[in-house]
Amino acid sequence: MTQATSAADREDRVLERIDKFRRRRPRLLDDVVTLAHGAGGKSSAALVDAVFLEAFRNDELEQLGDAAALRIPSGERLAFSTDSYVVSPRRFPGGSIGHVAVHGTINDLAVSGARPQWLSAAFVIEEGFPIAELREIVADMSEAALKAGVQIVTGDTKVVGKGAADGVYICTAGLGQVPEARQLSRDLVRAGDKVLLSGTIGEHGMAVMLARGDLAIDADIASDTAPVHELVEILLAAAPSTRWMRDATRGGVGTVANELVKDAPFALILDEDRLPVQPQVLGACDMLGIDPLYVANEGKFIAVVPADESGAAVAALRAHPQGMQAAVVGEIVPNPHGIVALRTSFGGSRIVDMLVGDPLPRIC
Amino acid sequence: MTQATSAADREDRVLERIDKFRRRRPRLLDDVVTLAHGAGGKSSAALVDAVFLEAFRNDELEQLGDAAALRIPSGERLAFSTDSYVVSPRRFPGGSIGHVAVHGTINDLAVSGARPQWLSAAFVIEEGFPIAELREIVADMSEAALKAGVQIVTGDTKVVGKGAADGVYICTAGLGQVPEARQLSRDLVRAGDKVLLSGTIGEHGMAVMLARGDLAIDADIASDTAPVHELVEILLAAAPSTRWMRDATRGGVGTVANELVKDAPFALILDEDRLPVQPQVLGACDMLGIDPLYVANEGKFIAVVPADESGAAVAALRAHPQGMQAAVVGEIVPNPHGIVALRTSFGGSRIVDMLVGDPLPRIC
Incomplete structure (x- = not known):
């Protein structure tokens, strides 16, 4: 043959x-x-x-991670990721579509264990879009990339007719190298492991939602949009056996937690009392009947670390300005398989299912 | 310090x-x-x-090539490219937005000297878009990727409200390795070099334009959408000193030729008689008053090769089913600097400027 x-x-x-x-x-x-x-x-x-x-269908895609893990012939490992950004409104307290387009893709690479290096940026622009606003968005991207130490190295611009887009959509793809020794996989997660959050949850989604201005709620909430790769490096240095990480964007921590346990031989128990949530976010969520567990973040990640490294992990994260609210928020238990449960403040417990429907469209 | x-x-x-x-x-x-x-x-x-x-502003981006040339610490060279695809209609004789989204990014990598390996695919979908059509587009992408030997390894889906997009937009990014010895650059182009086209021009743009159905022209024109990386390898094997290549998509050969000569110490002379154009494309262009030099292609490239390798280059290209119409169509001359000129069939000559305005919006 x-x-x-x-x-x-x-x-x-x-x-x-x-x-x-x-x-x-x-x-x-x-x-x-x-x-x-x-x-x-x-x-x-x-x-x-x-x-x-x-x-x-192919092996890379079926991992369904935030980034594909590639190996080039020289043996080097790369992570490759993409996301489109359609957030509305384009500017909100704490950031803009430009910040999110850079941070989101950096973060997808970072939680895959990669060191983000290069980004591409493709723009679909509606005819009539103000050049001045486009320049502001691009300046935000440039600033975000610079501060994060990544380069935007290639791009594309398409213009569609009036009414064929809502202003501008941005698609970024990202590339980073994964240090050879680094192993992160759902398959490494074991009962007894601790579940960490790198900080408070729900700010991005609530900030965007309130910025739409059609809710009669006035709360001082700013998006958490930020690159997490520095914090990821700090975590991996303090807890080198970290099993798995994911940034909790669309669908929030609740959805990402469900992706972790899906078809897995373990369950994840979250402690409601230990979930870091800003009081103003909690207040707005309460008024709107939205669970902060399902609200998008753009600068936070969830990590599973072995119990004996969790103390060092939290201490290291808290020593960084971005990780001051980091906390162990739950643990991996043997049963029931495939379930995320929340131990409530009242001592009860309830199932945290995947998000159903769409309480918050166009959040990122 | x-x-x-x-x-x-x-x-x-x-x-x-x-x-x-x-x-x-x-x-x-x-x-x-x-x-x-x-x-x-x-x-x-x-x-x-x-x-x-x-x-x-950074060194990679200022090259303004079809792809960024990256070097990772192990010394390996990578090409990284992105494009959004907004073509309307989404299906036309010869292909669909799915084919173009895969071929376009493969071709950007190929003309940068890379061997395309991995693609990402991000979708912005309008609420209400038929799942059946989405599956057809995705099947086209899968088929195009398979035939070209590249893998779609990561992706993203966003949904925007009814009226906030025209059906579906696709953004692909691509990654490939550049063999170490390969050097392609505008800076290598010299007076005396020959200019090649890999085949007939103008089919894609005219096929899409006629498929819109608002012109009363009925012509048998199919898009040339196809991956060119095999043909590029054939060219580089036959003409190892090839100076520079570019796929002639938006803006057509006329625009790409102008990008080559911009601020350069040479001119490019095209011979109208030697430009390969299908008679039905020429006919449709004549009726519409459009110059085929400005019509988009999705499976053709322009290359500059040293004169002494141009015979072997054309012979090699013509031996491949995709390159049967390949031809030397012009040459690089010392003067006047920065100009593309066309020697017309009547023995005159005229300046070929960059495309001004937009005769053909949303062609790719």
Whole structure:
């Protein structure tokens, strides 16, 4: 069997698979895309599953991490990640779409264990968009990249007609190197491990929501948008056996926690009393009937560390200005498999499911 | 002087530069973004210059190639590229937005001398978009990637409200390795070099334009959307001293040729008689008063090769099914600096300027 023949065979098999994919009825209840499909919760997962994973199937993609882990022939490991940013409004207390477009992609790389180095930036701009505002957004991106020590090295601009976009959408992709010894994987998580948050939760989502101005709530809440890669390095130095990390963006900590336990032989118990939430965020969430566990963050991550490294981990994070509110917020327990539960302040406990529906569209 | 101090100094200097950028009046006549800014011609260049280059200024970006050339510490060279795809209609004779989203980014890498390996794919989807059509687009992407031997390894999905996008926009970023010995640069181009096209021009733009159906023209024109990396490898094997390549997408061959000569100590003379154009494309262009030199391609590239390798280059390209119409179409001459000229069929000659305005919006 020559190499050419087996490559052709492989191509035939995959084309056949794509052909089947085209003819198959999608495993989705919906016929059209809804806002819930973009919320990062259950519907998003269903869409990704029934459309993207089924068609693109490959080992990298099935990890479904925040970034793909690539290995180039010289042996070097790279992380590669992308996100589009459609946040509305484009400017809110604490930041802008420009900041989020840089920080979001940096953070996806960082929680994959990579040291973010290079970004690309592609813009889809609506005809009539003010050049002055575009320059402000681009200045925010440049400043965010500089402060984080990453370079924006390539880009693209497309213009669509009036009404064919809401101002501007930004897509960034990021690239970073992963130090050789670094191993982060859901598969390393064990019962007994501790679950950490790098800081308070819910600020970004609430800041954006309040900035829309259609809620009669006036609260002093600023987005937490920030790069977390420095904090990740500090954590990994203090807790070198850290198992797994994820930044808690769309869908919040509740959704990310569910992604961790999905089909896993363990459960995650969160302690409501230990969740760091700013009082003004808690107040706004209460008034709106939204659980801060599902509100997006743009500068916080969740990490699972072995119990014997958790003290050092929290101490190290708290010594950094960005990590002063870091805390152990829960633990991994053997049962029931695949469940996230919250031990409430009243001593009860409830299941924390994946986000269903979309309380907060276009948050990032 | 410690390293920390000089890093802080550098950050201060750059923040000061960004601050100046924010306060400066943009060097642009327009106050708002227009469709012409997205057409790939003169206005696009002005926008990139006055907004993106000025803010993001770094060595990689200033090359303004189709991809950034990166070097990782092990010494390996990578090319990194991104593009958004907003083509309307999404399906046209010869392909779809899915094909173009994969081929376009592969081709940007290929003409930078890279071997395309990995792609990311980010989707901005309008609420209400049919899942069935999304699956078709994704199947096209999967098929295009498979046939080209690249992997789509990471992605993202955002959903915006009804009316906040025109169906779906796709942003892909790509990554490939550049073999060590390979050197391609505008700086290597010399008077006496020959200019090649890898095939006929203008099919993609005309196919998309006719597919819109609002012109009363019926012509059998299919997009040329295709990956060119195989053909690029063939060219580089036959003409190892190839100086420079570029795929002629938005703005067409005329615009890309102008990018080559801009501020350069040479001119480029094209021979109208030698430009490969399908008769039906020429006919449609004539009827619409559009110059095929400015019409987008999605599977063709222009290359500059030394004269003594140009015969072997064309012969090698023509031996491949994708390169059968490859031809030497012009040459580099010493004067006048920075000019692209066309020797017409009638023996005259005229200046080929950069595209001004936008005859064909949302072509890719």
